[in-house]
Each structure stands twice: as C-alpha cells, then as structure tokens.
Amino acid sequence: MPLKQDALWYKHAIIYQVHVRTFYDSNGDGIGDFEGLDQKLDYLEELGINAIWLMPFFPSPLRDDGYDIADYNSVHSSYGTLEDFRKFLGSAHQRGIRVIIEMVLNHTSDQHPWFQQSRSSRENPRRDWYVWSETDTRYHQARINFFDTEMSNWAWDPVSKSYYWHRFFSHQPDLNYDHPAVREEMWNVMKFWLEMGVDGFRLDAVPYLVEREGTNCENLPETHAILKELRRRLDEQFPGKMLLAEANQWPAHLRPYFADGDEFHMAFHFPLMPRMFMGVKLADRKPITEILQQTPEIPPSCQWCLFLRNHDELTLEMLSDIERDYMNDAYAEDKAMRLNLGIRRRLAPLLDNDRRRIELMNGMLMSLPGTPSIYYGDEIGMGDNVNLGDRNGVRTPMQWSGGWNGGFSAADPEKLYAPLIQDPVYGYPAVNVFSQRRTQHSLLNWMGRIIAVRKTTGVFGSGSIEFLYPANHRILAYVRQLGNETILVVNNLSDAAQAVELDLRRYKGNILIEMFGKNIFPRVGELPYLLTLGPYHFYWFRLRRI
C-alpha cells in the first residue's frame, strides 16, 4: 500500500516511536540496525501504525543516546549505512508508512567537526557557530534543564580558554543561530534528508535556539522567526512534509509554535500527558479537563501530538509543586525511578501492569484531540530497568520472543548494547511479540484492534471536542465531531464500577453504536442517558440518526 497523497497525513497518523538500536539486530553484533528495522516492518504494518518516528541514528559518541550528533549527513556505523537507511525508507513507504526523523537543531556533540574547529582558535571561521563567552554569568535567567548533572549552562573549554553555552549536557554545545551560516547549514542538513525522502522531522529542543540577555532564553521571537523561515523553505521545496516540535511548555507558550499555521505542523502536548496519569490515579477527570480547557485553539492545519510514554522520563515540569509531589509519590515511590523533574518508567510498570488501566490510557490517547504516538514495546507491555542509569532503563531491546536474547539479536548476551528485561513479570520470556501474536486477547492484538477502530473515522484526528460534565467526576466524557459524524467517548477513570447520567438531549433521536463490538445501545431521549461502566472501562459510541 504505497503512500497516499495527503497534505494533512499527520492528522490521521498513528506514530510509532522507535530507536533503530533497540528494535532488531540483523547482523548479530548486539545492536539494532536499519536492516533489522526493515525486516520488522511487517510487524509494524500489521499493528496498524502508519508513521515511524526514528530517534537519532547519526554518527555520535552516544553520550546522550544519539542526541549528541557528530555528523548530520550520515548514519552511525553501528546501525548500518546511508544505503541501508534508503532501503528501509523505501520499504516503509511501500507499506504506506511514513518516516519522521529526529533533527537536533539546538546543539551538536562536542565531537562534531564544527565544534572542534570552533574551539580550535578564536580566528577560526566557525568560531562563531557556537555561543562563546569570557564569563559564565551571561543569560543567568535561563534555567538548567539537566540539573541532576549540570551545575551551569556554561562550560569551560580548556582548549580555547573561554566558556561555551549549553542548555543540556556540557558535551552538547549550543549552535549560535544568530549566525546566518549556521541557519543555512542546518537547512542544508534538513534538505539532505528531505531529498532522500523522509516525511518529516521531529525538531528537538526548539525553544532554546536563540539566547538574549534579560530573558530566560526560551520561546524568543527570534527563535520563532528562524523556525518560520525553515517552514517557509520546507513548504516551498518539499510540500507535504511535516515539522513536529518538541517544546516542553505550557499550552499558552506552545501556541506560538503553530503561529498562523506557518511554523510547526505539530507539537507534543507535554502538559496533558502527566495529567492523564494523574487523572487515573486520582480517579478524577479534573486534571485532564482543566488542562484541555487551558489548551488554546490551533490553526486547522495544525495538530497536537499526544503520547503516554516516550524515550525520556515522564516529565513533571509542566506541573505545580503539589501535583509533582503527588505524581512522585503515586508513580515513583522508589527514588531510583526519579530523574531530573520526571519519572523514568515505562507505561506498563507505571500502571502496575494493570491491563484495564493500560487499555484505558491507550483509549484516551487514541480518542482525545491529536495524533497518538506509541513508544516501541508499550504495545506489548514491556517493562523497564531503573538500574541502567539516565533514561536507558526505558530503552532496552525489543522483546520479540522468549528465545535467545528475546529474539532481538543472535549475539552473545554480553554484547548487547543493553541488557534485556529479565524480571519474572516483564522479562522477555513473559512479555514478547511471539506469544502475544498467538493469543487473541493479548495486549498486542488489542492494540491492533483499537488502532484499526480509530482508523475507521477521521473524527479522532480532525474533529472538534466538547466535554460533557456529568456530576460523576470519575467519568471523563466527551463528544468528538467532524461534519455529520459524531462520536461519544466515555471513560471510567476509577477502579470501581460507575453509573453515570449524561446529558445528551442535543443528540435526541440518535442511537448509539459501540464502535468495538458494533452493538446498538438505546436511543437518546429527553431523559439523562444512563450508562454503567466497569472499572477503568471505556466506550466509544458512534451516534447515528436512523
């Protein structure tokens, strides 16, 4: 099924996030590669996803899992070659799967030749490609993102005997976007991959491109101007391609990244994600509805990208202190699970491996306004390993089977880039693709079904949302609408059965058709519509006037 021409394809995408290293090792060296990913595309097609978001696969010293790029125009030798990438890309497109790649605009590795040249002398032509200073006191209002490891946003360079600016690890110097040559070169990098055929970029850490004294150096107008220029060039030269913003900000601060539909196509909705976990733990819809009430309208061509988990910690930055404390106590009782302002755990362990809660969370992910992104392995309920340090505990090898190395690699186990999960609950003998494929009601097959149901309608990707506010606060109910298609979603956030009365009078005369089983429910009348839901149960109803 080749790719369909659709300028708004990202609004109806189901994104699957994966690091090539983690997925499948085709050559037995213990590290996943593009050939391996290519071989597993049938699996992803069967699952029903139609977009892959690849984490950085560029040459890198890998001190930040590839987010420290040393060469933007190549493939890390461990993962294969440019030719391998091209082959994978072609295979994905043949299956109707688009490919979004990571683009780290803000910084490079300190091993990148640009930085090596920049630090080599103050007269080097690339000296100003990075942000240098004689003191470490400039831009002091900027927060430190990785405060668990970094004391300052400035690092002393003993080679050039001055300080350089870095918003993340000190081995990741920030590029100087005030320099026209930097902007031009980064566009050339993007063009390189666009010409190869990639369908979009997930632009990493975009709020930090420009620094200005007297500000917190985030979300500055100059940054937006640079991003808009990239978008203009993208639209002109590569129509149909997509930009996805990684900006961990409040909704009101995120809104400018969509501008008038001429900056980003998509942005992650960071504040919603922890509140979904909070809502389920509290058995109270309030955190979810409140953040969505605060979420501004975005241009029709734009889209939120929703996720439950990703390669990073479950960020708690966009929470108040009281909420953050609650989340830590509720989801990271063991201090080892905490990292920076977040929780480094996967979806299934966060939800106590409770299948009902996993389904409910995925149900909300698939039915709230936006494009869902699934983190690799969460579709089978993989676990994590908090003992691996940093965020590596959620980046362990994909568990394909109960056999040798979980079916991930033929290498000796000692050679694997990271140990497999082996505990009795989440270990690969218990949780793997092979066994779940054989079980009709496995999580994997359930995920395939919900994706298929979501894809039967454009409402979830493009429709409006209206919240119902039933008096039972444990019920999160909303109506999604697009044209004359209307879908009612009712979620029970609590661990107990609930009765709820919904005011559906405006839909009087409609019958409700439950979208999974396609069973008919009673017609809506004047009286409150009474539903009962089991613990963590949810319904998707199509409203039909017949």
Added chain:
Amino acid sequence: MAEVRLADESFLTDDFLRQLINVGEVDILVGVPTHNNAKTIGSIVEAIQAGILRFFPRERAAIINADGGSRDGTPELIVKAAIDDARGRSSKPYTLRTLHSISTQYSSSPARGTALQTILAAAELLRAKACAVISPDSTQITTDWLTTLLQPIYTEEFDLVLPTYSRHRSDGILLTNLLYPMTRALYGLKIREPYALDCAFSGRLGSQFLAQNAWHDETVRAGCETQFTLGAIAGEYRICQSFFGTKEHVPRGSADLVPAMRQTVGALFSSMEPNFSFWSTKTGSQSIPTTGAERECILEPLRVNRKRLREMFTTGIAELESVFQSILSPPTLAELQRIARPEEVRFRYSAELWVKTVYEFAAAYHKSVISRDHIIQALAPLFRGRAFTFLVENSNGSADDVEHNVEALCLEFERMKPYLLEIWNGGK
C-alpha cells in the same frame, strides 16, 4: 460495616442518593447539620474548605449538608463550596481533585438526630474513612480544626475525637457538674466533653451507631451526640480528645435549660440501661489521649444572676415536692428542703448531696417511677441550686482552684458509685 437498608430508610431522598452516587467513595467527609444558619454558615464552610485543601489535598473529600428545611439559603451557601471542573468556576481555589459539597433537606422537622443519621448514612454509603461533624454555631472554627479533628482518625486509627475547650468558669456548668463527672464515674474515662457538637469519628464507628435500632426513640434522637459518645465508650472504640481553643460563651435563657438537659442528661440516663453490664463493673477512671494545649478556664467576669438561680431552686423544691417524693429518698429530699429554707443564710448545695441527688434521679429514671421526661424536668431546679453553689465557691478562685473543685466533684461521683449500684435495682 453494617448494611444500610435503604428500602427501609425513608430519610434519604432519591436526589440525595443520586448526589452520593456521583460523589462515590471518599476518604474524608465533613458533615454540617443546619437549619437557617445563613448568617454564620458561609465562614464556617469556607474554613472547612480551606482546611480540607490545606491538610487533605490528596484525599477524596466531601462536605455533606443535612438541612432541616432552611428558608434563608443556607444549603446554597454550602453547595457553593464545591470545586470541580465545570465551566465558570475559574475563581475557585486550585485543587488536585474534585471537592464535592452537597446538600439534602430531610423531610422531618429540624432535629439534630435526623441530621446526624443522614450524615452517618452518607458516610457509610461513601465508605468514608474519617468523618467530622461541624456545628453551624461553631463560628470560632479555624482551618486547623480539620486536621485536629480528622488526623487522629485518618492516620492514628482512633475512632472518636472529641474536643476540649477553654471555657469561662460560668460556662458549661452542666458539663462540669454533671455530664463530665458522671460519665467519668460511670464509664471510667476522663472525657471532658462527652456532649460534643463538633467531633470526628471513624467510618466503622459511624456505621455501628447508624446500625442501632433506636433511631425512632425520641431520647436517642434528641441526645444523639451524647449517645454517640457513650456508644463509642461502651463499644470500647479508641477515643481521644483534642484541644480546640476557647469555647465561645453563648448566653442562654433559663428556658433553654430543660431542652438542654433532655438532650444531654436524658441521653446519659437512658444509656445506662443498655450499658449496665459495662459501667457497673468500672471503678475509678483513666485519662484518654489528649492532643493540644491544656484545657483551662477563663477568669474574666461573666454576669450570672446567682440570686435568680437560688430563687428558682427554692421555688422548685416547694412546688415539686410530690414529684421529688417519687424520685428521691427521704433523707435526700429532707436535706434539700433544709438547705432551701429562706433562713439558710449560707446556702450550700454540697458535692455529696448533689451526687446523691443525681444518682437517685438516674435510678428513678431507670425505674420510670414517673414519666421520664418529668424526671429530667424536675432535675432542672436542683441543678440551678448546685450551679449557685459552684459559682459561689469558685467566685474568687484561680483557674487551678476551679479545676481542683471540678476534680473533687468527679472523685465524689466515683466514690459514691456503689450507692448508685445499690439503688439501681433496689428500693429508694
């Protein structure tokens, strides 16, 4: 937990039940019985809301108003304390979760028993872990009350938290001269405020009390707070008391005494029958865990018409002689008549005589020698005589002196408990 048989319980309306379904399970429940309290209830509910948000921000909480048919907008003021996600509530304080505040009007005429029964039923249906009842008259409430009342239940597994207060020495004389010492002597626990309009209790104690079959009994309904405390004692639930600051003196007319005695002394007397096997074996008394500052009395002057107290005592002795003959032993009645003579310049109703009087009234109540309500009414003028003596004896005393005298009276009640046992089933 005892099961609430809803089909038999007409006091829960369908609408209230629907509201309870929406509230679901709670950790903390605060009950507020009301009847036309609009003038004071606003600040009380604000304090309750602030207390919940401050001390129980993560807990599932609900404020439950049982209203006796207010016509002044009291329920509406309480319902406004809810915090949820419905639109147009942006001015509300921030909360982690929904705070419910719901109200129901019970069908009978205003009665604290019905209100308490409604609150207890709500607590059981909502499976509340810790419940507090706040009186609509508690205008001195602060946010700290919520933690003072509820924390011992919620975190220390107490079943009943009763308040203690600083009181004026002229305030609460019925408490210091009868309710406290007699409860202490009967049940062996030094509970300063056995009759508490503000208290907190565990879900299991609430359920136990709700399940009793005596809600139709007017004595139980009228003296439900006392019955509740005594039920907790007799059930050997874990009880503690917490200091709540100064009790505001509420001036009351003489006509208020008999209803107050029905609610308190009547309840105390009526509880003695079902709990006989429990209290009859108790000797002495023990302290119970107490948190907060020491209770003390306030010595600022407070006008009390002592002359009127003595007059009402004297008149009562004269007018109710035939009633007293049914209740009191001849020596006790004779002694009372002696001290009531006008020529007794130095009127003194001694502790020993007072204890003997009260015990004989309790036994008479048990035997129903005359109408029980008449027995309670007949005790009123005698209590006024005792109150006169208490005020005179403590008119110049320090706080310690007052406390010393109260303690002496308690010991007298304990010392004479065998006399109570002797007359309980015997003759006068």
